[in-house]
Amino acid sequence: MSTDTQPRKPWKLRLRDGFLSAGVWLVARLLRLQSPQFSAWVGSFWARAIGPFTPIHKAALKNLALAYPEKTEAERREIARGMWDNLGRMAGEFVHLDRIWQYNMWEPAKSRIETTGVSNFVAMRIDGKPALVFTAHLANWELPAIAAAAQGLDSAVLFRAPDNTFFADLLFGARSQVMGNLVAASHVAVFELAAVLDQGKHLGILVDQARKGGPIAQFFGQPCTTNPTIARLARLYECPVHGVRVIRLPEGRFRIHCTPALNLPRDAKGKIDVDGSMQMITSVVEDWVREHPEQWTWFYRRWRI
Structure with missing residues (x-):
């Protein structure tokens, strides 16, 4: 008898995770063929396009209002857009972790x-x-x-x-x-x-x-x-x-x-x-x-x- 006590996810969630995993794998393979800069730009483009329409964008704006009550709503939204730009770039750079380190202290x-x-x-x-x-x-x-x-x-x-x-x-x-x-x-x-x-x-x-x-x-x-x-x-x-x-x-x-x-x-x-x-x-x-x-x-x- 199995001793596994972890509840199994509903089939809809497992199906969603399967499609999501397959999509990420395909995108990662394609971005791997590009330069880190281009991959970062692609990630930034899609993050800035999709991110502001997600529930976590509302959470970000709520936190920004707590942190920066003196700023205008427009200023806080601009920071949030910059956040999505950074996150998208990081996602694009992730497939190049073994290439991104280019450091020469002499030049x-x-x-x-x-x-x-x-x-x-x-x-x-x-x-x-x-x-x-x-x-x-x-x-x-x-x-x-x-x-x-x-x-x-x-x-x-x-x-x-x-x-x-x-x-x-x-x-x-x-x-x-x-x-x-x-x-x-x-x-x-x-x-x-x-x-x-x-x-x-x-x-x-x-x-x-x-x-x-x-x-x-x-x-x-x-x-x-x-x-x-x-x-x-x-x-x-x-x-x-x-x-x-x-x-x-x-x-x-x-x-x-x-x-x-x-x-x-x-x-x-x-x-x-x-x-x-x-x-x-x-x-x-x-x-x-x-x-x-x-x-x-x-x-x-x-x-x-």
């Missing part, structure tokens, strides 16, 4: 990537210590993990797999070719993350989504929950915490910036304060988003309490 004009804060990255690579690195859903957020692997940083990445097995396999297959170790988010992931740090590796975590029951922080002047995993690991291992951001530039180029290690707040016993650290990290992400709001994913339920 920047020939590079797709430009970097700032390189000394902070080099320090991480040569100090012999584990480190925690946070980033956010900005521009093409796959690039920090690709950069770490390409530049020889022994690293692992925490990721959340989609429910659709086709998409989960597609994402894992593409990422595993160009990134370090991949750790799927689960109830046992914390043990894998601890093992990564025990081995002296560097761990990358996206920190800009809500976490039920997590510490409350202020984000754009509104309370939101945060995922305290990175702060708890920093408290446990006393390892440095850096931020890495990506900025999308014209003509298919990107800028990657690595911050110095944050001076995280501590409690009366001298241990890293988890709640205070999550506020500091959230404030850093807010500054990033404010600089390029059109490059962030505004439809997440970020202010869910």
Whole structure:
């Protein structure tokens, strides 16, 4: 007798997922034949055409109204259109993850990537210590993990797999070719993350989504929950915490910036304060988003309490 307790999806949903998977596979194969810039343009075109008519566009506008009450509705809609442009470009670039990294520090004009804060990255690579690195859903957020692997940083990445097995396999297959170790988010992931740090590796975590029951922080002047995993690991291992951001530039180029290690707040016993650290990290992400709001994913339920 089967011990599988997972409910089976209704046939209509399975049929929908099957057609969707087949369509994505075909589009990905066709885009793979094109250049990353052309694929990004195709993704942008369709995202800008379809995105504003979806329910998640309304969620994005609602969040923008919370974050930017001082802006006009027209200004917020313009940011949302920029969001769809960025998401479409990222989708088009995804099929080229193994080609998108073009970096030459000696001849920047020939590079797709430009970097700032390189000394902070080099320090991480040569100090012999584990480190925690946070980033956010900005521009093409796959690039920090690709950069770490390409530049020889022994690293692992925490990721959340989609429910659709086709998409989960597609994402894992593409990422595993160009990134370090991949750790799927689960109830046992914390043990894998601890093992990564025990081995002296560097761990990358996206920190800009809500976490039920997590510490409350202020984000754009509104309370939101945060995922305290990175702060708890920093408290446990006393390892440095850096931020890495990506900025999308014209003509298919990107800028990657690595911050110095944050001076995280501590409690009366001298241990890293988890709640205070999550506020500091959230404030850093807010500054990033404010600089390029059109490059962030505004439809997440970020202010869910």
